[in-house]
Each structure stands twice: as C-alpha cells, then as structure tokens.
Amino acid sequence: MSSELERRLEGLFHELPQPEPEVGEIALAASLAALAPSARPRRALRAGVLALAAAAVVLAIAAGSLAAAGALHVSLGSKPMPARAGLTLPKGASGVAVVANGRLSVVTRSGFRLQGLPVTAAALSPHALFVAAGIGRSLVAMAPNGRRAWSVPAAGPVVAIAWAPYGNRIAYVVNAGHRFVLHVIWGNGTNDAVIDRAVRAVRPAWRGDSLALAYVGAGGRVVVYDLSHATHRTVPGLGAMRCPHAAIGWATGTPVLRCIRPSSVERQVRR
C-alpha cells in the first residue's frame, strides 16, 4: 500500500517541467540520423553540387595562409546553400563537412554520410574519421557509423570547434550567455578543461604540431596558448582587429588573423 509520502512523490513527478520544443526537434533529427544507416535510402548525387565542391577546393587552396595543417576552413560567398543538398567528395579529400543554415552535412571517404542534422558548429577529425558537432548544449563526437562516440554537456551552445591535427585534442568555444568560453578536451571526450573564460566566437586554430592553439581573446587580440607549458602569450601586431567575421590560422609558424566575407555557409575539407 502506498504511503502518504509515496503518493506525494508520484504527484510531484507529474509536475516536472517539459522539454523545450526545439530540444525535441534537434533530438529527433539526431536520433533519425542514428537509425540503422545501412537501411536508410541514399540520395542521388547531384552534378551541380560536385561543381560547387570543386569550387570550394579552389577557394580553400587560395586561402592558404589561413589553412591549418592538413585542414582547410573555407567560407563561401553570401548566398546560402540548400541545407539538404547532396554532397560529393572532392578528388583526393578524406571528407567534407558543410554547415548551412544550421544544418550539418558530412560525407567521408570511409562511408560516413550524414545530412540535415541541426548543429551549432562542426569540425571533422584528421582523416575525417569522426565529426565533432555542437548539438543543443553539448559537444558531440560522432563515429563513422553515425553513432555518438561520446558527448559532453556544455554551459551553452558550442559556436566554434577545431580539431587538432594529431586528433588528440579538440578546442571549442561555448556561448555561456554573457561571454564566450574556450575549452580544450581530449579527442576521446575526457579531460575537458577551460583555457580562457572570455574569448571571441572565432574558430581557434591549432599549430601543426598540435602543441599550441591560437584564438581571439575578448579584447580582439590573438592569443597563443602553449599546451606544453599551459601558458598564454599575446601575439604582437595581431590585436584589436575590428572585424565581425574574423578567421585565424597559422602560416610559417605564426598565427595570422584575417577578415573574411560574411557567410552563412561554412565548409571544411579534410585532406
């Protein structure tokens, strides 16, 4: 027989809050993406998109000074790309990830194919074996079969992600409400650490040896974080760039900050 306390408990649980509708929408899309990938019908590839992908590679190569070792981060023009357009692999690439209008599409050489997943940011791992994405208020790493390898909760939406060239670390920026916070986490989803509690929402850039990370501090200056010594160093001459759409990368061992055109499409090609 139920006691008074047990009846009160049952009543209280019915009063628990409901999930936010957009959380359900995101979770549904992610769950459907995880549904038996082999059983899902494959969409036909579109020749026009192939041309677009090829154009992206040309643009990416042109943006050489902003290329981190092995990875090209390219922002295309201001015209939004259809969120669910088919994707093809540029010749010689391991994978392509596109975030268009908040939807992620990924194709990799290993057969990972994902389209239309709502994300806040995304980045391919070296060799495109995994994709890290901001989903809701979490950083999620998805394995080649589309299943989550791991996820960690964040204080808010993840707005920028950069996977280290060696694959052993991921840097990511979280919108914590009144500020942006830079984290670094191991590639296996453990040892999450806050690196800087006030940064700009710009994708950090890893040095080629994966031992240093450049990011834009809250004041607009480029800061290099050295993982070996856990030290921060402001880079002379790279401060206070008044640019709402900045990008950062490494060229000949020195971080470079550039202003790029506004874009609603972000594309990453892994070679």
Add this chain to the structure above:
Amino acid sequence: MREPSDRDLVRRARRGDRDAAAELFRRYWRDAWRAAFAITGRRALADDVAADGFERAFAALGRFDDRRPFGPWLHRIVANRALDILRTERRLAGDEPPDLPDLSPEHGAGDRSLLTAVADLPLERRVAVVLRYGVGMTPKQIAETLDVPVGTVNSRLARALEQLRESLEVEHVE
C-alpha cells in the same frame, strides 16, 4: 483507425521507416526527458541525456528483442546514460546544484521541500526513486534496468523514503 503498437513501429523503424521511428520518438520523448531531468536535476544535462538515450536506442534497434516492451528498454538506456554522465562529471568537477522547477501555485512549500530533499538523495537512491515514482517501474523492472538484485532496489527505496521523511521532519521542526 487503430494506432500501431510499439512493436509494429519498432519493426518498421528497423527497416528504415523514418516515420515509424519519429512516432516512437514522439510517444516516449517527454517521459524520457523527464526521467533524465529527475535523475540529473538539470535541464541542460536532461537535454543531452535524453537525446543521447534515443540515439543509442535507435542505433541499437537491430539488437532489441521486440517481444519486450520498448519503454522500459529506452528508460534503461536513459537512466544508465544519466548515471554515467553524473559519475563522470562528479569526478571532474564535483556536484552542481540542481535546477529545481517552479511548481504550480497549488503546490505548497512542503512540496518544494520534498523536491529539494529528492535532489539531495545519494545518486543511486535518487535513481531508484525516480524510476519507481516518476517513471512508474516496478522494483523488478528497476532491478533489470540497473542490473542489480531486486533486494538492492527495495533496500535503496526504503532508505530513500526514510531519508526523505527525516529531511522533511527536520525542516518542519526548524
């Protein structure tokens, strides 16, 4: 027209029927989220745990024995995922205070105290209480979910209720 059973939906979803999978999601999303919220005590974690639970469940549909009910299997995944995340988080950062919900006006201060007392229960006891009184599982189902003997579940529930009564009495005296 008769609504399809969970078993029908599971079988169709296994064959790649996204509409069937979406219907399964709609049937269980709210309860799974609330269970995750009741265990973790935090909205952000509940969002992640419930979503992750569904993804894992859908990815594993091929291995699910469809002679068994879908709901308890899903809740098992969600509860275990919540426990994993809370244990990991506690190891890394210690306990964080829960987001206690705003109760509707007809609930008194006593109910708020009860919610606080539930949030303060040790993790294993809190999970048992949530699965018993929130999700409505029997002790046997909870035992299967947590992979512990039924006696352990009964013991956790009894101790949890005892602790809750003590907490409420202390508050009443103060």
